[in-house]
Amino acid sequence: MTTRIGTIALLLLLSALCFAQDAGLIKKIEVQGNKNISTPAILAAMRTKPGQPYVQANLESDKGAIEDLGFFESVDVRPQADGDGWDIIVNVSEFPVVKEIRIVGNTVFTTEQLLKLVTVKKGSVFNLKDQVQTARAIENLYTSKDYHARVEDIGPLAESPNTVNIKIGETTIDRIQVQGNSRTRTSVFTRLIKSKAGEAFNRHKWELDIRRIFGTQWFENVRTIENQVPDDPNKIDLIVDVKETRTGAFNIGLQMDPRSSVAGVIKLQDSNFRGTGQGVSADFLEATSGGGASVGFDYANPFVDQSGTSFHASVYSRLIYRFSNSFLGGGTVNPTGSGSYTERRTGVNLSIARPINEISGWSFGTRLEEVLTNDENAANFDGFIKEDGIIGSLELGFTRNRRDVDLDPARGDFFRFLAEPGFADITSIGGSVLNPNVLGQHPFVKYSFDFRKYWSPGPARSSDHLDAPRRVLAFRAYYGTISGKTPFFEQFFAGGPDTLRGYDQDRFWGDQTLVTNLELRIPVQKAFSIVGFVDYGGAWGGYGTVNNFTQSQKFDLHLGYGVGFMFRTPLGPLRLDLGFDNRSRMRTDFLIGTSF
Numbered sequence: 232m233t234t235r236i237g238t239i240a241l242l243l244l245l246s247a248l249c250f251a252q253d254a255g256l257i258k259k260i261e262v263q264g265n266k267n268i269s270t271p272a273i274l275a276a277m278r279t280k281p282g283q284p285y286v287q288a289n290l291e292s293d294k295g296a297i298e299d300l301g302f303f304e305s306v307d308v309r310p311q312a313d314g315d316g317w318d319i320i321v322n323v324s325e326f327p328v329v330k331e332i333r334i335v336g337n338t339v340f341t342t343e344q345l346l347k348l349v350t351v352k353k354g355s356v357f358n359l360k361d362q363v364q365t366a367r368a369i370e371n372l373y374t375s376k377d378y379h380a381r382v383e384d385i386g387p388l389a390e391s392p393n394t395v396n397i398k399i400g401e402t403t404i405d406r407i408q409v410q411g412n413s414r415t416r417t418s419v420f421t422r423l424i425k426s427k428a429g430e431a432f433n434r435h436k437w438e439l440d441i442r443r444i445f446g447t448q449w450f451e452n453v454r455t456i457e458n459q460v461p462d463d464p465n466k467i468d469l470i471v472d473v474k475e476t477r478t479g480a481f482n483i484g485l486q487m488d489p490r491s492s493v494a495g496v497i498k499l500q501d502s503n504f505r506g507t508g509q510g511v512s513a514d515f516l517e518a519t520s521g522g523g524a525s526v527g528f529d530y531a532n533p534f535v536d537q538s539g540t541s542f543h544a545s546v547y548s549r550l551i552y553r554f555s556n557s558f559l560g561g562g563t564v565n566p567t568g569s570g571s572y573t574e575r576r577t578g579v580n581l582s583i584a585r586p587i588n589e590i591s592g593w594s595f596g597t598r599l600e601e602v603l604t605n606d607e608n609a610a611n612f613d614g615f616i617k618e619d620g621i622i623g624s625l626e627l628g629f630t631r632n633r634r635d636v637d638l639d640p641a642r643g644d645f646f647r648f649l650a651e652p653g654f655a656d657i658t659s660i661g662g663s664v665l666n667p668n669v670l671g672q673h674p675f676v677k678y679s680f681d682f683r684k685y686w687s688p689g690p691a692r693s694s695d696h697l698d699a700p701r702r703v704l705a706f707r708a709y710y711g712t713i714s715g716k717t718p719f720f721e722q723f724f725a726g727g728p729d730t731l732r733g734y735d736q737d738r739f740w741g742d743q744t745l746v747t748n749l750e751l752r753i754p755v756q757k758a759f760s761i762v763g764f765v766d767y768g769g770a771w772g773g774y775g776t777v778n779n780f781t782q783s784q785k786f787d788l789h790l791g792y793g794v795g796f797m798f799r800t801p802l803g804p805l806r807l808d809l810g811f812d813n814r815s816r817m818r819t820d821f822l823i824g825t826s827f
Contacts, residue, residue, distance in 0.1 A: 255285050258316040264323045267356045268302050273321060276300055285310065285317040293321075301359035302326060326357035327392040336399035339378050339431045345369055351395050357387055369399065377435035378402070381465075401431045405466040411473040415449060419508040420471070422534040423447070425589070432467060439589055441694040444471065446637050449503045451476040454695050478503040494518040508534055518550065522573045522605065525549040539592075540585045548577040553724075553737050554780075572615055574720050575603040582626065590633050596626035598653075602720055615777055617661035618669060618718040624653025624677075634685065639804070639825065641687040641701040651677040655718050666774070668716065675715030683707045683827055700754035706747070707827045709768075713742040725770040728820035729827075732766050732810030733791035735818070738780065741773035745788065748827060752797070762795040764808070764826075789813055797825070 500512035578600030726738030746768030
């Protein structure tokens with residue numbers, strides 16, 4: 232009982248003291264030290280008003296409210312007894328008026344670009360609130376462009392108070408190191424990696440570097456490591472850890488091809504010759520269906536100069552087996568009614584390509600060929616078309632590539648436009664569809680548009696798992712048109728595994744073509760996928776019907792659909808497609824590589 236009485240007495244005493252402290256009314260509030268910020272603006276921020284009872288706790292709240300205005304380096308709010316009341320003295324020290332804004336540490340964006348984001352205004356008193364808003368705006372700009380930066384300081388300079396200094400700390404690359412390569416030369420990585428030591432780190436640019444390395448197919452695995460430099464939070468080290476794979480091969484054996492059926496092949500190739508990144512190959516192919524051997528020599532150099540210019544040269548004499556049946560059966564005989572119809576193409580092809588930026592580039596090429604047709608089982612070529620001579624053309628191209636991985640894309644798109652002005656010098660004609668107007672020299676121009684788009688659920692592939700299998704919906708649309716006279720073999724052809732599945736190889740031809748393909752690729756295992764596809768397309772407006780290969784002079788498209796099986800092998804993707812035409816007739820096609 233005694234303890235309870237003592238507690239109550241203590242509480243009454245404390246209440247009396249507080250009442251004594253807060254006793255009296257506020258007589259006036261005086262603001263001192265302000266030059267540019269008006270007294271009414273400061274008074275408006277205060278809870279304490281003249282005529283109100285004096286409460287000490289309110290003064291602490293008023294001090295915080297005035298500080299929150301952001302215009303003052305220091306704020307002091309003190310009561311002063313005045314008889315039976317109180318005067319409140321508010322003493323402030325303003326930040327200086329801003330006359331100059333200086334930005335340091337920026338290399339990615341110009342000072343003019345960053346000044347547009349600065350809320351600090353010249354001619355106004357510096358305000359602390361501008362620190363947060365300006366810092367957030369600048370850092371967001373860096374992030375939106377895949378850079379990283381911290382605004383380390385915003386405020387008046389001690390030696391020049393009227394100058395507001397904005398200091399930016401950009402994350403920069405201290406060094407780039409490649410490890411795990413024993414064959415590929417360091418100079419090759421210097422060309423592949425566009426990010427450079429000493430520049431601001433851009434994550435998107437770095438990911439493109441890793442995709443570029445992976446896309447060479449010289450490495451089984453590519454992994455990245457990012458290490459912050461000790462004692463410097465604005466610098467990082469970038470490490471590329473690679474595991475090289477076999478790039479050279481000497482093959483002797485049999486090859487199955489939708490154009491040449493079964494053939495004996497000898498091929499020597501290396502896509503990373505002596506670790507320089509240059510590609511060389513020589514091949515010899517002899518088909519069981521006759522017609523003679525095919526030979527070719529190819530050279531590619533993706534590093535002609537520091538700007539990324541690439542060069543490719545090909546010298547060849549190859550036999551093209553048009554209208555061939557699939558090697559597993561299905562489909563009809565070619566339009567001659569005999570076993571084979573071939574084109575012997577002997578010539579040279581040279582091309583260069585140069586990037587415009589990280590996703591687009593232009594190309595220039597030239598081609599000169601002699602083309603000789605031969606149907607060994609059809610006397611005098613009565614069953615088909617013979618147009619022999621010289622063909623030459625230039626190739627002007629533009630490419631935009633935004634795919635995540637070129638070899639097996641899951642996201643992004645691809646677009647290519649080609650213009651091919653050329654000439655044909657036809658010296659010999661024959662067959663069932665004679666076109667004497669094609670004899671002699673005639674100019675022509677071919678135009679083509681190729682668009683591809685890829686969708687995949689889930690997050691994007693990381694740079695360390697670019698080969699991860701993904702469920703993908705893929706779409707392609709290809710259109711081509713020709714202006715001028717062209718020989719038969721220079722037309723557009725549609726039909727077969729790379730255009731219109733379910734139909735005979737080169738089933739449709741013409742001066743115009745439109746082919747669309749839609750595929751749903753579902754991985755079952757990392758090395759095996761099932762593909763459902765729908766194709767819709769054709770070609771029209773060219774040479775007329777030959778035997779059972781009916782043609783159209785007007786816009787005419789055809790439906791194909793089916794299911795395919797895709798296998799990943801050390802030699803690249805392999806495809807086996809079971810396609811059906813619009814009459815539900817099945818054709819089986821085998822394809823080395825992906826369809827698109």
